[in-house]
Amino acid sequence: MNPSRWMPLLGLWLIAIPVHAENMDDLIKVLEDGECRNCRLADADLVHADLRDADLRDARLQRANLGEAQLDGADLSGANLSFTSLRGASLRGANLEGSVLHGTDLRDADLSGARLSPNALEEAHWQGATGINRAMQSHAALHNAGVEASQSGRWSEAEQLFSAAILRTPEEPLSWVARGISRSEQAKDQLAEQDFRYAAVLYEQQGADAWANQLYNAADSISTRRFEPTEQKAGNGLGNQLLEGTINGFKMLAPLAAKALIPLGLGL
Template sequence: MLNPSRWMPLLGLWLIAIPVHAENMDDLIKVLQDGDCRNCRLADADLVHADLRDADLRDARLQRANLGEAQLDGADLSGANLSFTSLRGASLRGANLEDSVLHGTDLRNADLSGARLSPNALEEAHWQGAKGISSGIQSHAALHNAGVEASQSGRWSQAEQLFSAAILRSPEEPLSWVARGISRSEQAKDDLASQDFGYAALLFEKQGAEGWAEQLNQAADSISSRRYQQTTKEGGSGVGNQILQGTINGLRMLAPLAAKALIPLGLGL
């Protein structure tokens, strides 16, 4: 049970000063009062900075709630609906999130040290910058989608690392090799990018996708040509560079679309 001394002196002022739009105000008061509110209806609640340490929020309806920077250490959120909920910067050390719905949930910069999560729970959540995530929780799709998000923000080095991690999870998935090749090409790592595209082509060919295999082989050859042109100082405006740019632009469009097809993210990329 929560310590009333933490909230009672300010509860009345808090409810007056902050526009709260919880699904059920009685449930909101109950969870702030004693922390025992299983099955609470708290959709759309504004609980920024709330102190809910050790709170019993099992099966709570918290979709679209704002729990940014809230204190949720030791809280039981098992089975809770956290769809599109903001937990950005929240402390969830030792919290139980097993079987909770994390569709579009914002966990960026949250502390998940010791938190209990179901396998692949983060596939549809945003967790960039979160710390304390246990090894193995991040699935191939979650890592790949995080790489796509990083690449769309121009953070190519981080994207490369995320795609590399995704490849370790599922080395037979060609899309992650394509995406890493794009991120490496953007960093002028032409030899490595060419190798990624070439290997992705082999994987697509095994799957019977000969069209994609051919385009990837062309991309690999084009990057090799660019490398040669740069070495011989012939690059910059040649036909080879134009072909390369067209090919890379096509592949750049493929990776985000493929990630969405694998695991649609609620907030979009």
């Protein structure tokens, strides 16, 4: 790490920015030396920090704010990044293998060439992130990303994510139900009906006859609605309306994994 990048600003940085790092000596060391294995940097405010090629193996970075930080080539293997904000950060070629990404905010980050452990993104927030290798996106991670998109009303994006989740694990009925709801919210009634019927078949195969029957009823209602005169249709959103009194649409749009919900207002 080239000291000329930070030395003129280090003093001003520490004065101007309200830093609350777990250990100030470790914070200074990482800024000065670009390496601080096992650093205690929980709660540190490192927005826009230049930490390219930094050695942060096994660092404690819980709840730290690294929004838009430069971390290209950094070694963060084994680091605890629980509830850390890396929104908009550049992590090109970074090593994140074995790191804890519980509730980590990776939205809009650049992960091109980054190394992650299998299924590492299941408990992280990565909407808008670029450079994510398809192999990193497990069924649960894709489904959970679809849940987040749907909760924000981004139904088209949710549909695409649920479709990708289905391609990963087509035998999971929950993703078919979720996609059916997202399609119904876009008035794609025929496609939504098909998704509900197929999900019902999958639940039948699992012995969950009550849920299967409720989905068949929802599909029948959508089918009836499709042939109503346009002026009689209630508009979009039929999927949740139909399911609310039966299997509860929002319950069906639950994450597949125990995903932590970081306060997404944190950071920039």
